[in-house]
């Protein structure tokens with residue numbers, strides 16, 4: 001069964017709580033969010049400090065919508081009207097005038113703080129200001145803003161059009177009203193949410209993934225089973241799409257290692273300590289698909 005989230009039939013605009021959304025950052029995630037928002041019938045204002053990124057983001061969205069047309073799930077008019085709803089914004093003040101803003105800039109506390117500080121100064125009292133951060137504390141992102149009660153985490157998954165989950169994360173000062181609005185926004189975008197009550201390191205999904213992936217690495221380290229068989233157990237026994245070691249290779253062994261370390265440092269919980277094998281693989285340049293070798297060998301496949 002496909003998990004692809006579909007645009008509501010005919011745009012279903014009347015059912016939407018939000019009519020317009022601002023997106024900051026037009027990279028992989030920002031473009032994916034723009035695609036699902038436009039397909040759902042929302043007007044999208046897309047801003048990036050790199051204008052070429054906006055063009056690339058629109059191209060990514062158009063290609064994603066074309067795949068739906070090819071599968072017979074959207075007609076050509078639907079594609080064109082959705083693309084007509086995505087417009088480039090000149091600056092953050094244009095973005096902030098939408099009812100909700102989702103920030104998807106690079107994973108840097110400093111840059112995110114600056115974006116939210118500006119957005120807070122420009123937004124009005126009811127604007128939802130959401131960050132798509134994978135791991136940074138929402139309270140810290142909101143720390144230098146004048147509207148911390150309006151700031152919340154909305155962690156979409158990649159690829160956004162295909163992944164139905166949105167992890168909604170409360171910061172220390174996020175209001176109930178903002179939480180309720182963010183849940184409505186996620187529903188408008190065709191996503192199902194989970195609520196994370198505290199923005200502790202790793203939220204829910206990264207903590208779960210880290211525990212499974214670390215344990216899989218330890219099983220390899222201790223010679224208990226091969227990487228192939230550990231992944232096979234997760235795929236065939238638990239119904240996962242791919243196993244944790246194949247996931248680490250796909251994400252980047254270094255990225256997975258850093259995510260685990262950040263959770264260990266953030267929580268102080270020794271259960272999140274990285275296995276030695278991960279550290280050694282990173283040091284040796286075995287970073288997964290991007291380096292040709294990780295838990296699997298991709299060079300032989302070339």
Ligand SMILES: NC(=O)c1ccc[n+]([C@@H]2O[C@H](COP(=O)([O-])OP(=O)(O)OC[C@H]3O[C@@H](n4cnc5c(N)ncnc54)[C@H](O)[C@@H]3O)[C@@H](O)[C@H]2O)c1
Nearest residue numbers: 025026027028029048049050053104105106107133134158
């Ligand atoms: N890639 C994933 O699988 C994934 C999954 C979930 C969440 N995330 C999170 O989503 C966010 C974006 O990730 P991505 O993979 O789309 O990154 P990306 O590198 O593809 O895109 C980031 C974009 O932000 C732009 N940018 C940088 N500074 C900016 C600023 N001050 N104002 C406006 N635009 C700015 C860059 O030009 C770039 O186009 C990160 O916080 C990341 O942790 C990523």
